[in-house]
Amino acid sequence: MPELPEVQTIRDQLSAYMPLKISSLKLSEVAESIVHTPLVKLRGQVIERIWRKGKMLVFEISDGRKILSHLGMTGSWRISSTPLKEKHNHIQIKGKCGDEVFYLSYVDPRRFGHLYLYGEEDAQKKLAELGADLKSSEFTFDYFKSALVKYPERFIKVSLLDQSLFAGTGNYIANEICARAYVRPDRKIKSLKGPEIVALYHAVDVVVSGATESGGTTFQGGYADVNGDRGKGVQHLVVFYQKICQMCAVTPVKKITLAQRGTYYCPKCQK
Ligand SMILES: [Zn+2]
Structure with missing residues (x-):
């Protein structure tokens, strides 16, 4: 499943093709299980830029609306100069960056991804459900500690996976954070000592930065970047x-x- 490093890699790669003026949009016959809001009046609009909060990609549209894209288990965005010939291509946006035509395609074999087109207010509401992003300036030690100790009876790993506390974590990151901090993932949060909480906080950066610098982490058959390449974070x-x-x-x-x-x-x- 794409976690913060993989989503960040896709964001960085897509950003090279922005701004993208949308000329057409095509959905597959089963795209409605991914697309939760009608994708209306996008033709002629420009995707100005793309950013990320946790595992959510945010496409800023020139009219103020935003496309929110969560990749689920197996989703990815691809860029190509000709229409992508891929079986599980569910959303295809044709557009122009400068004078060049590109196809921005959302590929998702298992279709657990989610996509929304929202006005400013709804987009903010949706993003506010997420806790501090692990790579953001909000993610301070004080934030980490107070979010972690909020549920003292939980197992450490369960809280680390909670997107309303720590946006961007996922199964491999949570496992690796516990390892790098030398604490077992199945301990109760209330058993953690002060230095262990400090170690967990520092471990977040070690794990997330290491994986991001490697272009994400690919497990069997999983995540691929915008060119269809695999990450080297393993x-x-x-x-x-x-x-x-x-x-x-x-x-x-x-x-x-x-x-x-x-x-x-x-x-x-x-x-
Ligand atoms: Zn060991």
Whole structure:
């Protein structure tokens, strides 16, 4: 599933093709399971720029409206100079950047992604459901600590996955944050000591920055960037999908299920 580093990579790559003046829009026959609002009056409008909050991409339209795009499990945006020949292409925006024609295509084999076209107020409301973005200036230590201790009875990893607290996390990031902080993901939040909370906060940056600099992380058959290429972030993983812990290099990684998600930790390194 695309998490913050993957969504950021797509944002950065798409931004090179903005502003894009929309000349046509085409939806697949099953696009209505992804597109939740009618995509009206977009022809002739310009996508001015794209930014991101958590895992939500925000396309700013010249008339003040915004397209909000969440990639779900398997969604991605592709850029091409000819119409993309791909089976699961559900939204195709043809447009012009400068004098060149580009096709901006939303590809999503499993169709768990979501797309909305909203006016300013509704867009703000939707984005306000998300907590502080892990890469934003709002994401301070004080913010992190108060958001984390809000639910003391929860397992650490469960709160780390909560988008209303920490926008941009996902399963691999949450596992890796716990590993880099040397704490087990299945501990209760109320058991954390002060230095462990500090370690978790610093681990967020290590994990998110490492993966973003590698162009995101691709697992089997998953995420691809705007050119259809895979990210190289796998090299940074220390416990997630690993047989041996990459921190101590000797201990077999333990896999458990926590809140229905595969959860990995090193029984030696993580307390
Ligand atoms: Zn270890």
